[in-house]
Amino acid sequence: MKKILVIEDEPAVRANILELLEAEDFEAVGAENGFMGAMWAQEYLPDLIICDVMMPEVDGYEVLGALRQVPETAAIPFIFLTAMVDKADIRHGMDLGADDYLTKPFTRSELLGAITSRFNKQAVVMQQFQTERERAESLQKKVLELQQSVSSQGEILQQLQQEMRNTVPKITMAIGFLKSIQPGGQRDRCIQILQQSCQSEIALLNQPNLQKFLTPEDLILLRQLNLINPTPHSPTHS
Known part of the structure; x- marks a missing residue:
């Protein structure tokens, strides 16, 4: 009332x-x-x-x-x-x-008309206020989601950097050894280390979250070299 x-x-x-x-x-x-x-x-x-x-x-x-x-x-x-x-x-x-x-x-109608007009205009203002508040809340939600996304991307990049720090030295060392080691057990072990490191990098490259940071040209090249899986809509080679 x-x-x-x-x-x-x-x-x-x-x-x-x-x-x-x-x-x-x-x-x-x-x-x-x-x-x-x-x-x-x-x-x-x-x-x-x-x-x-x-x-x-x-x-x-x-x-x-x-x-x-x-x-x-x-x-x-x-x-x-x-x-x-x-x-x-x-x-x-x-x-x-x-x-x-x-x-x-x-008159009675003039008084009630004036009152009704005021309440109607007030309702319009309140509706506009509600709309703007919902818009502000939606914008705030999007900003929060963006902040969370940026935080998640930062964690992914940190993971990538850590993986690279762990893997690249192994590959570099194994390549150096291969240049001087004669065929045999040690050479085979170096090759095994290279294979394991490459498989680790390939698994890392196939993470969807990581591929978001790659350019379209990088993705095309990596697919041509069979280093990452083709997209669901890309034709596969028989």
Whole structure:
């Protein structure tokens, strides 16, 4: 149920508005002057405020100005009631942040129309806010996924670097020995080390996560040399 605060110093006018609003299933509360209305608004945070302009001590402009300075009440829709039709006065109220004006005397349909219009516009703003919030949450999720992906790629690169540090010295040493060793047991052992190291590198090259870091040209060359498996859609040689 929407809560509406009516700030009006004329008892008869205030009572009529409250009765009309209650008949439309609004939770309506009245305040007899600007000071009490401003205090009530800050304490109970109504969904909409209807406020007379000309009131003693604290007028409607002062009420609106005070409420617009408080974050909790700054966005509450605010409708002025006034017997004045001077454009300068209306402009002044709009500049302070009023959402609408109703000129006394007003009809039931005019009052309800103004209230409905304010709530509809507020619903549009809230929908836009919700959309932007969901968009921001989606963007935040994508940034987090990207950070996780970058972290995962960093781990893969570290793994590759470690594998290369372990394997390359073995291959280099084995090649050096092959140049000076006569055929026989030691030479066969060097060849075995080379084969094992190459198989380890080939297994590493066939990891899908690692292939993401290779260029298309590198992938084509490695497939031509049968060092990596063909893609699922690539034709295989018989």
